[in-house]
Amino acid sequence: NAxxxxxxxFQVLKTGQSMTLQCAQDMNHEYMSWYxxxxxxGLRLIHYSVGAGITDQGEVPxxxxxxxxxxxxxxxxxxxxxxxxxxxxxCASSYLPYRGAGYTFGSGTRLTVV
Amino acid sequence: xxxxxxxxxxMFVQEKEAVTLDCTYDTSDQSYGLFWYKQPSSGEMIFLIxxxxxxxxxxxxxRYSLNFQKARKSANLVISASQLGDSAMYFCAMxxxxxxxxxxxxxxxxxxxxxx
Numbered sequence: 001n002a003x004x005x006x007x008x009x010f011q012v013l014k015t016g017q018s019m020t021l022q023c024a025q026d027m028n029h030e031y032m033s034w035y036x037x038x039x040x041x042g043l044r045l046i047h048y049s050v051g052a053g054i055t056d057q058g059e060v061p062x063x064x065x066x067x068x069x070x071x072x073x074x075x076x077x078x079x080x081x082x083x084x085x086x087x088x089x090x091c092a093s094s095y096l097p098y099r100g101a102g103y104t105f106g107s108g109t110r111l112t113v114v
Numbered sequence: 115x116x117x118x119x120x121x122x123x124x125m126f127v128q129e130k131e132a133v134t135l136d137c138t139y140d141t142s143d144q145s146y147g148l149f150w151y152k153q154p155s156s157g158e159m160i161f162l163i164x165x166x167x168x169x170x171x172x173x174x175x176x177r178y179s180l181n182f183q184k185a186r187k188s189a190n191l192v193i194s195a196s197q198l199g200d201s202a203m204y205f206c207a208m209x210x211x212x213x214x215x216x217x218x219x220x221x222x223x224x225x226x227x228x229x230x
Contacts, residue, residue: 041222
């Protein structure tokens with residue numbers, strides 16, 4: 001099925017550990033982005049990419065790294081997990097805005113840092 | 115910069131009644147799109163309705179309609195004949211649709227509770 005696949009769905013980390021949240025899409029979308037969702041805050045943009053090799057920071061980029069080596073994949077790396085990074089993370093993809101505005105979201109990753 | 119404001123943290127509505135969820139936005143883009151998403155307790159983001167800034171008609175999708183008032187920069191969601199399954203978080207969002215690569219920006223959401 002075409003769409004955005006996020007793995008894992010759930011993860012518990014200890015403070016200071018690192019990990020990578022995976023995101024893959026098979027719709028040939030140029031645009032991919034990562035959001036975090038916290039209670040009362042809506043979805044806030046962490047990083048985004050407009051194509052392979054091109055990434056940019058969003059509203060809350062600190063503590064996260066991204067890379068985009070292929071059109072399909074956009075992993076999010078937590079370098080040294082902190083309790084403040086406990087959140088639900090969503091990956092989303094779309095065509096470039098002038099080609100169509102709609103986004104497709106993954107099912108989310110619930111991350112707990114203890 | 116773009117900004118979405120949803121001023122209603124929570125709303126209650128009686129089953130079968132209509133409800134309006136408020137959304138105002140701010141942008142310097144001339145071409146933009148406005149979205150509403152539903153997030154049930156299961157957590158997935160469900161796309162409901164889209165309005166382009168140059169669309170002359172208000173968007174409708176089944177029981178959902180978007181009351182778009184461009185001069186007032188508002189894009190309110192109207193749900194007619196509410197059902198118990200409409201209980202969820204609702205997010206208003208927008209992005210530019212011109213040549214710039216602007217991301218989707220969300221409001222903080224409104225939690226709707228439908229009462230039997």
